[in-house]
Amino acid sequence: MEVNAEIISVGSELLLGQICNTNAQFLSKELAILGINVYYHTGVGDNPERLKKIIIQAQERSDLIILTGGLGPTKDDLTKDVLAELLNTKLVYNQEAMNRIEAYFKTVNRAMTENNRKQALVIKDSYVLENKTGMAPGMAYSHEGKIYILLPGPPKELQPMFLDEVRPFLHEQGIISNFILSRVLRFYGIGEAQLEADIEDLIVSQTNPSIAPLAGDGEVTLRLTAKSKTEQESEKLLDEMEKTILDRVGRYFYGYDNTSLPIEVSKLLSKKNLRIACAESLTGGLFAQLLTQVSGAGMIFNGGIVSYTNEVKNKVLNVSQKILDEEGAVSSECAKAMAENVRKILNADIGISFTGVAGPTKSEGKEVGTVFIGIAFKNKETIIYPLDLIGSRDAIRSRSAYNGFYYLLKHLRKGE
Amino acid sequence: MEVNAEIISVGSELLLGQICNTNAQFLSKELAILGINVYYHTGVGDNPERLKKIIIQAQERSDLIILTGGLGPTKDDLTKDVLAELLNTKLVYNQEAMNRIEAYFKTVNRAMTENNRKQALVIKDSYVLENKTGMAPGMAYSHEGKIYILLPGPPKELQPMFLDEVRPFLHEQGIISNFILSRVLRFYGIGEAQLEADIEDLIVSQTNPSIAPLAGDGEVTLRLTAKSKTEQESEKLLDEMEKTILDRVGRYFYGYDNTSLPIEVSKLLSKKNLRIACAESLTGGLFAQLLTQVSGAGMIFNGGIVSYTNEVKNKVLNVSQKILDEEGAVSSECAKAMAENVRKILNADIGISFTGVAGPTKSEGKEVGTVFIGIAFKNKETIIYPLDLIGSRDAIRSRSAYNGFYYLLKHLRKGE
Numbered sequence: 001m002e003v004n005a006e007i008i009s010v011g012s013e014l015l016l017g018q019i020c021n022t023n024a025q026f027l028s029k030e031l032a033i034l035g036i037n038v039y040y041h042t043g044v045g046d047n048p049e050r051l052k053k054i055i056i057q058a059q060e061r062s063d064l065i066i067l068t069g070g071l072g073p074t075k076d077d078l079t080k081d082v083l084a085e086l087l088n089t090k091l092v093y094n095q096e097a098m099n100r101i102e103a104y105f106k107t108v109n110r111a112m113t114e115n116n117r118k119q120a121l122v123i124k125d126s127y128v129l130e131n132k133t134g135m136a137p138g139m140a141y142s143h144e145g146k147i148y149i150l151l152p153g154p155p156k157e158l159q160p161m162f163l164d165e166v167r168p169f170l171h172e173q174g175i176i177s178n179f180i181l182s183r184v185l186r187f188y189g190i191g192e193a194q195l196e197a198d199i200e201d202l203i204v205s206q207t208n209p210s211i212a213p214l215a216g217d218g219e220v221t222l223r224l225t226a227k228s229k230t231e232q233e234s235e236k237l238l239d240e241m242e243k244t245i246l247d248r249v250g251r252y253f254y255g256y257d258n259t260s261l262p263i264e265v266s267k268l269l270s271k272k273n274l275r276i277a278c279a280e281s282l283t284g285g286l287f288a289q290l291l292t293q294v295s296g297a298g299m300i301f302n303g304g305i306v307s308y309t310n311e312v313k314n315k316v317l318n319v320s321q322k323i324l325d326e327e328g329a330v331s332s333e334c335a336k337a338m339a340e341n342v343r344k345i346l347n348a349d350i351g352i353s354f355t356g357v358a359g360p361t362k363s364e365g366k367e368v369g370t371v372f373i374g375i376a377f378k379n380k381e382t383i384i385y386p387l388d389l390i391g392s393r394d395a396i397r398s399r400s401a402y403n404g405f406y407y408l409l410k411h412l413r414k415g416e
Numbered sequence: 417m418e419v420n421a422e423i424i425s426v427g428s429e430l431l432l433g434q435i436c437n438t439n440a441q442f443l444s445k446e447l448a449i450l451g452i453n454v455y456y457h458t459g460v461g462d463n464p465e466r467l468k469k470i471i472i473q474a475q476e477r478s479d480l481i482i483l484t485g486g487l488g489p490t491k492d493d494l495t496k497d498v499l500a501e502l503l504n505t506k507l508v509y510n511q512e513a514m515n516r517i518e519a520y521f522k523t524v525n526r527a528m529t530e531n532n533r534k535q536a537l538v539i540k541d542s543y544v545l546e547n548k549t550g551m552a553p554g555m556a557y558s559h560e561g562k563i564y565i566l567l568p569g570p571p572k573e574l575q576p577m578f579l580d581e582v583r584p585f586l587h588e589q590g591i592i593s594n595f596i597l598s599r600v601l602r603f604y605g606i607g608e609a610q611l612e613a614d615i616e617d618l619i620v621s622q623t624n625p626s627i628a629p630l631a632g633d634g635e636v637t638l639r640l641t642a643k644s645k646t647e648q649e650s651e652k653l654l655d656e657m658e659k660t661i662l663d664r665v666g667r668y669f670y671g672y673d674n675t676s677l678p679i680e681v682s683k684l685l686s687k688k689n690l691r692i693a694c695a696e697s698l699t700g701g702l703f704a705q706l707l708t709q710v711s712g713a714g715m716i717f718n719g720g721i722v723s724y725t726n727e728v729k730n731k732v733l734n735v736s737q738k739i740l741d742e743e744g745a746v747s748s749e750c751a752k753a754m755a756e757n758v759r760k761i762l763n764a765d766i767g768i769s770f771t772g773v774a775g776p777t778k779s780e781g782k783e784v785g786t787v788f789i790g791i792a793f794k795n796k797e798t799i800i801y802p803l804d805l806i807g808s809r810d811a812i813r814s815r816s817a818y819n820g821f822y823y824l825l826k827h828l829r830k831g832e
Contacts, residue, residue, distance in 0.1 A: 009457075014440075014441075014444070014457065015444055015454050015455065015456075015457065016444055016445070016448050016454075017440075017441045017442065017443070017444030017445030017446070017447075017448060017454075018441075018445070018630065019441065020436045020437065020438050020440075020441045021436065021437055021440070021441075021457070022436050024430075024433075024436075024437070024459065025430075025433045025434075025435065025436045025437075026433065027433070028430070028431055028432055028433030029432070029433030029434070030433070031433075032432050032433060038431050038432075038433075039431065039460070039461065039463075039466060040431075040458065040459065040460060040466070040470075041425075041430065041431065041437070041457070041458065041459030041460075042456065042457065042458050042459075043440065043456065043457030043458075044455070044456060044457075045455065047455075050455060050456070054456075057473070214434070278722075280701070280704075283705075284701075284704050284705050284707070284708025284709070284713070284717075285696070285700075285701030285702065285703070285704030285705035285708065285720060285722065286701065286705045287701070288696075288700050288701030288704075288722040288724075289699075289700050289701035289702045289704075289705050291700070292700025292701065292722075292724065292813075293700070293809075293810065293813075295776060295809060297700070297724065298724060298725065301700075301724050301725075302724060302725050302727065302728050303721065303722045303723045303724040303725060303728040303732070304701060304721070304722035304724075305719065305720070305721055305722070305732075306694075306701065306704040306708075306719045306720035306721070306722070307719045308704075308708065308713065308714060308717050308718060308719040308720075309714065309717075309718050309719060311718065311763065312718050312719040312762055312763075315761075315762075315763070316719070316721075316761060316762065345731075345732060346728050346731075346732065347727065347728075347731070360711060393709075393711060394709065397708075397709075
């Protein structure tokens with residue numbers, strides 16, 4: 001069944017350019033996964049006349065009309081009112097929503113102002129969508145062959161409401177007739193063009209699951225989406241396609257869905273009971289910051305030294321003056337000394353170091369993007385990774401740090 | 417003169433949710449500054465029929481119609497073709513644009529494929545907008561009382577083209593009759609509600625300049641916009657309003673326009689010829705990373721120690737075991753020792769330390785958000801700032817680091 005949808009985002013903050021319309025982006029992505037076409041995005045301000053015209057236009061061309069925003073307590077919030085009037089129906093109080101709103105104000109120990117009550121109004125006979133992360137409920141309303149979905153504006157309310165309330169509703173309505181399951185495979189260290197070339201035949205002949213590549217910064221992800229009558233069948237289709245893909249490019253694979261390289265490294269260090277320390281020059285603390293962003297870092301991270309000047313490399317990290325004078329700070333010898341010494345000084349199992357030229361100017365006669373990453377172990381030879389990166393200063397720092405995580409992960413997985 | 421504008425963004429990647437429409441956001445913000453109303457945003461895919469309908473609709477309700485995207489070399493790029501056909505005109509080759517495209521391919525030493533030629537086609541008699549950061553030129557075209565502006569999709573091409581080419585065009589057309597100048601004042605350490613209360617009468621009575629508050633994370637900015645016949649008059653209006661505002665809330669002011677706390681601290685350290693070192697626990701390298709993000713950090717930053725465990729605080733930062741056992745790592749005594757010791761160890765003029773509980777669980781019996789920042793000097797008493805922050809783990813780490821920059825800036829400015 002071919003369903004055409006459109007998204008109408010209500011809110012003057014959009015038309016004033018104060019925010020970007022991430023709701024339209026999120027919904028479009030999710031609807032695409034569900035096999036529903038989105039042909040129009042519209043943004044309109046808190047103006048009843050203009051909103052009314054937009055909805056009338058939507059009725060002429062779409063089956064599923066999703067409205068976001070305008071469900072709040074202020075006098076600018078008018079989405080429900082406009083739609084109810086247009087569809088010749090009215091708003092009624094929903095007791096559950098009212099209870100939730102009153103409970104919220106009790107929790108934060110504040111008096112509920114009158115205008116908050118209007119958030120509990122819903123379109124008569126609509127299917128109420130629970131708001132687990134905010135106050136205003138959403139609504140799903142069928143009327144003369146169209147389905148209207150009203151969602152709150154704040155993304156942290158809209159996103160869970162769409163996933164947990166709207167999707168099952170669409171399933172029950174027969175809009176989505178299959179069980180759709182997605183899985184994202186994440187790759188690092190291979191470019192988008194190369195990855196697509198390695199699985200080209202699979203991409204060309206794809207039907208079910210579908211394969212959607214998406215490039216990030218230094219990362220490529222493949223989103224596999226399977227449709228079938230049951231969750232188990234979809235799961236099986238994904239497993240089979242995943243195996244086929246990883247048989248070819250598995251060495252660049254690092255994780256699923258929303259994981260990240262720091263998360264995977266953290267998990268594996270924890271599993272193997274290893275502690276790490278880092279010595280950073282060009283990355284200036286970025287590696288340590290990314291690692292400590294993962295909750296529980298205290299179990300696997302002792303600390304780091306940001307040795308931004310040669311004096312600090314020499315006095316605190318004990319890199320010999322000879323190395324600094326003869327090879328320079330941007331050298332494999334220096335990276336080796338930094339990694340080995342920080343490991344000992346901070347009493348860790350693994351030491352990792354980053355030294356190089358972030359830019360914008362050359363350093364020690366070396367080109368911007370010349371980077372050395374060192375990884376030192378207790379009972380193994382230190383390994384140095386020389387890199388030749390391009391990009392802005394920020395990009396070079398970021399890519400250096402992420403390459404560090406990538407190489408660490410490869411080493412840790414070797415033992416498995 | 418009241419001008420109503422709308423923005424039509426063309427591109428299937430938008431409707432598939434692959435990107436967020438930052439172009440519509442940017443243009444809306446800039447048009448608001450110019451005093452031009454934006455009443456509609458529309459996103460539509462690479463489909464000639466749908467695009468044609470959207471433009472027809474736009475003609476009925478807007479004076480200024482801005483189309484973004486669809487000016488590239490592929491067969492999906494059809495904005496010019498659709499508009500030309502609708503307006504009963506044709507496309508012609510623009511020689512300057514063609515020269516630029518050919519020159520680009522020479523520079524990268526690649527053969528120009530035929531389809532790239534179509535980027536040099538422009539609407540006959542349109543005013544061509546130069547693309548300084550890409551290949552496809554934009555166009556401005558007046559027709560039967562409407563003005564059509566066609567801009568390329570990539571933001572790094574669209575933004576300079578709008579600022580440098582479209583704005584002067586609108587000026588010449590008499591769409592903007594004044595000289596409009598904006599200035600953003602940035603504040604830290606005061607909440608949005610409080611700031612607005614302190615300048616409430618100015619906000620209520622504002623005419624020219626206008627005052628637009630915008631809240632960020634821990635920051636509040638005020639965008640002042642002045643309109644007059646000349647740049648000098650606008651500048652003077654801004655200066656006067658700025659003085660009035662800063663006479664009241666100047667102690668929270670830290671910079672103009674797109675600066676940041678790390679940039680301002682960096683500039684001031686550099687000006688005073690001071691070098692800084694940092695000892696970070698809960699912030700895990702974030703302070704160092706923010707400071708080194710600013711180009712030229714090597715002139716003012718010696719390095720830092722990320723002392724994530726008590727062992728490292730004791731062995732590397734020389735924080736006494738007595739303090740760690742009796743007061744704990746999360747204490748003003750520990751922050752004091754960390755700041756003073758890192759200053760000496762890394763041989764800097766100023767040492768700054770961060771210790772606290774980022775969460776999600778308590779530590780040493782202390783609540784999540786308990787943070788101590790220490791600032792140590794060569795010839796002055798060390799100062800400790802105890803904070804009580806709320807928010808997620810990431811928010812607490814981030815706010816701790818930015819508070820550190822804020823307190824540093826206040827100190828450095830005292831001497832001026």
